[in-house]
Amino acid sequence: MTSLDEVFDRFLSGGGIFKNREVLCHDYVPEKLPHREEEIEYLGSTMAPVLKGYRCSNLFIYGKTGTGKTAVVRYVLKHLMKKAEELNAPVSTCYVNCRLAGTEYRVLSSLCSSVGVKVPFTGLAQSEVFQRFLKGLEKKGGVLLAVLDEIDVLVKAYGDTLLYDLTRINGELSNSKVSLIGISNDLRFKDMLDPRVLSSLSEEEMVFRPYNAAELRDILEERAKLAFHDGVLADGVIGLCAALAAAEHGDARRSLDLLRVAAELAEREGASKVEERHVREAEKRIERDRIEEVIRNLPLHSKLVLCSVYLLNRKVSTVATGDIYNVYCELCNQIGLEPLTQRRVSGLISEQDMLGLLNSRVVSMGRHGRTKKTRLAIPRSTVKAIFMEDEQLKELVAYTPACLLKA
DNA sequence: CTTCCACAGGAACCAGCGGACC
DNA sequence: GGTCCGCTGGTTCCTGTGGAAG
Structure with missing residues (x-):
């Protein structure tokens, strides 16, 4: 464990990278808007x-x-x-x-x-x-x-x-x-x-129109001049940020985020230059932080729904809404909570689908009805790690639903 | 071709809350 | 202090539906 003083000192002496951090923030309105x-x-x-x-x-x-x-x-x-x-x-x-x-x-x-x-x-x-x-x-x-x-x-x-x-x-x-x-x-x-x-x-x-990679590169270069000291960006860093953002849908905001987080990572490890590997790391970091934030802020019932999918996913990769609801009710029982209606739970699943935590799509199984087939859209380890932080949910991560017992 | 399952998802409604107005 | 308002987060009731089974 490093002392807080060391952390601050490293931050202060690591001033070799950023000249002006704010330039990379979302609400900054630059003097020049290339390609617009x-x-x-x-x-x-x-x-x-x-x-x-x-x-x-x-x-x-x-x-x-x-x-x-x-x-x-x-x-x-x-x-x-x-x-x-x-x-x-x-x-x-x-x-x-x-x-x-x-x-x-x-x-x-x-x-x-x-x-x-x-x-x-x-x-x-x-x-x-x-x-x-x-x-x-x-x-x-x-x-x-x-x-x-x-x-x-x-x-x-x-x-x-x-x-x-x-x-x-x-x-x-x-x-x-x-x-x-x-x-x-x-x-x-x-x-x-x-x-x-x-x-x-x-x-x-x-x-x-969305920006292409070349245009994003111009934007980043413009900002980088203001944000960083000379020569701290390794060759290819800007190109990579631009390419990654262009591959999604030409989102300038995203490319700026990548650059900023990559630089912060480099700064934190005391490096004198921002390398391509920092950008790769930043990409992972941004996504993981987003997911963790979302899960932590979920209301309890939504967490239970997510937990139900997590538990069912141990045995099968995609699960029907009815099965999720059954397990969810069991979990509510375990912690002495009144379960919500299936209609509501169906809505919660859709919400988490939109948040990118779950993947669900409507499929018909003929005589066996129509349902949403749902699976986790994020690594199981992430879900587990966050639930383990919580006293109440910790227990449930290890719970075995009745329908899996006989299997 | 028809039937019928197991839900999806829309619509209307409700309770409780925090807060403004008179 | 009673009344009105909007918002949140639910519930109840409902109609709609893709496609395997019959």
């Missing part, structure tokens, strides 16, 4: 009318994660506001990440705060909050550019009513105007919208 010049120009020209006090076209932006949508929008917004201040133009902007906001109500309340209206975080009817937003807008006047990032998440969960209201909002305003910019990670998002909403929301449209 066209998009920046297009977005800029679309938004420009607000500088003269006109409403600009509503805009819809699609693209997968890490294709630079958010970065480009924030970049243009930043410069637009600078210009607006110079010209003393009555422009305000509001950026809301709908996934982080979580609910329609909280999106509305962010919009409210951008026009200087304070609303309580619960307790008011949604329509009341909307009215206050209108009032605030009218009082403030000018043009509001509202950016709704990851809007697909909101619509999937709550439908498009809020969006519908927002697209019609200009009809109720006399002293002010609102332009909307929607950003979606989901390319099929259009299908979820009412045609009326779609047509008014996407007066203009942009699609962000």
Whole structure:
């Protein structure tokens, strides 16, 4: 066991690698966005009318994660506001990440705060909050550019009513105007919208293509210049980060993560250079950390479901929902817990499928019915290791379900 | 060709909570 | 202090369904 002092000393003396760590963080908006010049120009020209006090076209932006949508929008917004201040133009902007906001109500309340209206975080009817937003807008006047990032998440969960209201909002305003910019990670998002909403929301449209490996390399090189001291990256490190991220779906965020974690690993072991092996290690580390985090934060019943699959997987690789439910009920019995309904457990399995902990797919077995066949999507050792940390679950890892006893 | 299994997954509803308003 | 509100995390009830068995 090294003492904490040693850890700190090593960190402080290991300053040979990072020059500025923040440059590699997600929310950093760089001065240069390589390979997005066209998009920046297009977005800029679309938004420009607000500088003269006109409403600009509503805009819809699609693209997968890490294709630079958010970065480009924030970049243009930043410069637009600078210009607006110079010209003393009555422009305000509001950026809301709908996934982080979580609910329609909280999106509305962010919009409210951008026009200087304070609303309580619960307790008011949604329509009341909307009215206050209108009032605030009218009082403030000018043009509001509202950016709704990851809007697909909101619509999937709550439908498009809020969006519908927002697209019609200009009809109720006399002293002010609102332009909307929607950003979606989901390319099929259009299908979820009412045609009326779609047509008014996407007066203009942009699609962000994924970066290829060469473009990712340029991005990384740009950032690396700011983030690291000269010569600490071994040849091929940037290329590898770019290649790994390009192989998935050209996610710049992921390539930056790889680079950052690889450098942190190198720093931690006191190396003077970041090598390719650090990148490989980083790749594993990121995925493992993500999974462990997810499992640890699972509610108890979900953990029991996962545990049931783990136990059944000892004998068979894929299991039916009914079998999982039986074992799950046994486990609940063991620790004196009232089991949830099968309907709910079926839902929990689907949730874990989406989280990437389980793999399940619907199959029909003819006369023997239709079910989801489920298996673990992660190493058994990982599940076991995390469950062993928990007093209660520790016991259950060693439990033998009744259906496996007779086999 | 029909039947029928063992669920999937949608819809409606409910209880409890934290919190605002009057 | 009663009433209203939204959110979470459930339940109940329901209809739908792929394909092996009959």
